[in-house]
Amino acid sequence: MKETNPLVCVLISETVHLFELGIAAEVFGLARPEFDHWYDFKIIATNDDVQKAMGSLVLKAEYNLDALKQASLILIPGWSSEDPTISEDLRQLLIKIAGNGCRFASICSGVFLLAELGFLNGKSATTHWRYTHELQYKYPSINVDPNVLYVDEGQFLTSAGSAAGIDLCLHIVRHDFGHEKANIVARRLVLPAHRDGGQAQFIPRPIPKERAGHISPLLDEIRLKLNQDWSVETMAKRAGLSKRTLLRRFKETVGEKPHSWLISERIERAKELLEVTELSISEIAEVSGLVTPETLRHHFRRKVGVSPTHYRQEFHRKI
Structure with a gap:
């Protein structure tokens, strides 16, 4: 990032969503003296009055x-889905700020403010699964995806309910400061370093932890050994499942097929290596399990939108 710390402003309304506000404060507002540069953090209220929260807290x-006006990112940690209207002065201020390139991100029902401002017209977005139908009904020009943890549309980012906001915030940190710092923040939160935005919001049929064949240990093992040959047959054997059951468990747990999930994990590993090492493209392809530079370039461009070399150059230009 640039020498000046990017400013994250959290905009709260008359009824504060405490958990979502806590997520923003924990990720962006907590002092991190172990980093040379970090975010500046401010909480902004829509008016000068006290803001009421659950449990009679103000x-x-x-x-x-x-x-x-100085923000690099404005985060909306929840908003009224029934009446997302705001004053005309605030509307015009936020529209002007967006026009200057400031990013906006929402957690859970905070998406309704972004929708009301027209920022999401013609774009994809998500919110808590209980609000997705309402969001689509009120704002039909938005492509509402009810099945993901978060959506990154560049300038405008949205997340599903509550805890998915943590995934979105870590995604923003990863974009701004790289995988290494995002992983440090995740460890301090005692959380997995990365959950892809395309992962399902919830598991339709819970899988008991004590039941043989639960795939979480398998996913952890694969992440540690991405350079190995992980066919569906190998995964099923390692998990003690039939191939058919493994495919079903993958769909239930991560929302996609094993091969697609594996490619995403390998690309994330490649991105990390491009950021923090000087390994060649060939070496990164081998370490990440993508084997050849051609395969790495193909999947990287498809997933990230740029070549690995361009990604490395852009990342180091930022820092």
Whole structure:
């Protein structure tokens, strides 16, 4: 990132969503002296009055709306889905700020503010599964995806309910500061380093932990040994499942087929190696399990949108 710390502003409304606000504060607002550069963090209220939260708690933000003008990212940690309207002055301010390139991100019902502002017209977005039908009905020009943890549309990012906001915030950290720092933040939160945005919001049929064949240990093993040959047959044998059962468990747990999930994990590993090592493209292809530079370039461009070399150059240009 640039020498000046990017400013994250959290915009709260009259009814504060405490868990979502806590996510934003924990990821972006917590001091991290182990890093040379980190985010600046401000909580902004829509008005000067106290903001009411659950349990008769009231909050008063120190900063006013003028602070939003300097933001690199404005995060909306929940909003009213029934009445997402705002004052005309605030509407025009946020539209102007967006026009200057500021990013906006929402957690759970915070998407309704972004939708009301027109930021998501013609774009894909998500929210908590209980709000997806309402969001699609009220804003038909949005492509609402109810089956993912978060959606990154570049300038505008949205996440599903509550804890999925953590995944989105870590995704933003990964984009801004790279895999290594995102992994450090995740470890401090005692969380997995990465859950892809395309993962399913919930498991339709819970899988008991004590039941033989639970695939979480398999997923952890694969992530540690991405350079090995992981055919579906090998995965099924290692998990003690039939091939058919493994495919079903994968769909239930991560929302996609084993091969697609494996490619995504290998690309994430390749991105990390491009950021923190000087390994050649050939070496990265081998270590990540993609084997050849041609295969790496093909899947990398398909998943990331640029070549591995371009990605490395852009990352090091930022820092």
